Amino acid sequence: MNNKLIPLSVPNISGNEWEYVKDCLDTGWISSAGGFVGKFEEMVADYVGAKFGVATVNGTCALHISLQLSGVKRNDYVIIPNITFVATANSVKYTGADPILIDVDLNNWQMNLDLLEEFLTKETYGNLKGDCILKDDGRCIRVIMPVHVQGNMTDMDRLIRIADQHNLLIIEDAAEALGTTYKSKHSGTFGLMGCFSFNGNKIISTGGGGVIVSDDELLAKKAKHITTTAKVDPMSYYHDEIGYNYRMVNVLAAIGVAQMEVxxxxxxxxxxxxxxxxxxxxxxxxxxxxxxxxxxxxxxxxxxxxxxxxxxxxxxxxxxxxxxxxxxxxxxxxxxxxxxxxxxxxxxxxxxxxxxxxxxxxxxxxxxxxxxxxxxxxxxxxx
Ligand SMILES: Cc1ncc(COP(=O)(O)O)c(C=O)c1O
Missing domain, CATH: 3.90.1150.10 (Aspartate Aminotransferase, domain 1)
Known part of the structure; x- marks a missing residue:
């Protein structure tokens, strides 16, 4: 029998990638400006049925920015499943918050919703502002970040109900789940923001990359602003807050457009x-x-x-x-x-x-x- 190496999950480059990358090289639009970035953002957003998409350098910084924009601050908590790729927990720490880890369901490998509900009911209370407070130390839990582990999804209706009861926002780590739906609605579109990854092992890849999707125009604008160094106008070097250079470059977005086509x-x-x-x-x-x-x-x-x-x-x-x-x-x-x-x-x-x-x-x-x-x-x- 043939003994060629069979890789685990590698990119499949068989569409218009060469043509679009060549276009970037021929025109010199290889960096942060150029038409493919906007096109890729639009294609991902359209595909999942979200109003806006913001392309980023990778999925990790998409998560970081989404948490920051949802109001997560130093000493807050963010709830995540205990099984995930480390980027989920790291993105929480980048904001100065700490993760609370929830065991997963042995059958579907997603966050165990029974445990989540019991924990929130018994161990937290709502303060006068409506914030969800951990009884043990008085710190605020702001966000539940479900991770669609291996591309699967949990009972999203129940998760949303639990989050609403405790006044928690949902930011989805949909890094692995582009193309997965729950009741015909795409992953990434259930919370305030959803984040996808396009690293080498994902269902489509840009080599490295991410996209934040959201229906909230203001949040999407803020995400674009803060991921592009918070520069206020194209001419002057005036930046109105500490931004990040988290933008995806045009060459990678060109690959992304070709990948989205297939x-x-x-x-x-x-x-x-x-x-x-x-x-x-x-x-x-x-x-x-x-x-x-x-x-x-x-x-x-x-x-x-x-x-x-x-x-x-x-x-x-x-x-x-x-x-x-x-x-x-x-x-x-x-x-x-x-x-x-x-x-x-x-x-x-x-x-x-x-x-x-x-x-x-x-x-x-x-x-x-x-x-x-x-x-x-x-x-x-x-x-
Ligand atoms: C669940 C999960 N979250 C976050 C990430 C981070 O994405 P990236 O590697 O694009 O930073 C990945 C994939 O690498 C992932 O599988």
């Missing part, structure tokens, strides 16, 4: 890959999958399986040039976040997922033969 076919391919693995791996050893609510149409971003044979399987696949990786390290296991408040009861789902989950190759460019090779090697390792 996003529908990428989502289709990811779903085919997910369906193939589910069909051929169901009943193999003790392999299990992330559950998906009926209301969720999942983009199948990073196909991940769960098995008690994680260690052997990871070794066997990687030895056979089939790149596979364990799940995100839970935030409470990282030195910077080990002392954060972690809401968990009984058995720790993040701990269990850390020990049992592994992501397997699912690039949109993977061939059917390669998919079969992955399945064969998983069976070889388990039997």
């Amino acid at each position: 996003l529908d076919s990428f989502v289709r391919r990811k779903k085919e890959i997910g369906a193939f693995y589910k069909e051929h791996l169901s009943g193999v050893g003790d392999i299990g999958f992330q559950t998906v609510l009926d209301d969720v149409d999942h983009n199948n971003w990073l196909f991940t399986i769960k098995t008690s044979h994680q260690t052997e399987l990871l070794k066997h696949l990687n030895d056979n040039k089939i790149i596979s990786r364990p799940f995100w390290m839970p935030m409470n296991k990282l030195p910077m976040y080990k002392d954060c408040l972690y809401v968990v009861t009984g058995s720790d789902a993040c701990e269990e997922l850390l020990k049992t989950c592994l992501a397997i190759p699912c690039s949109t460019s993977i061939t059917d033969d390669e998919l079969e090779r992955v399945v064969v090697e998983i069976k070889n390792a388990l039997y």
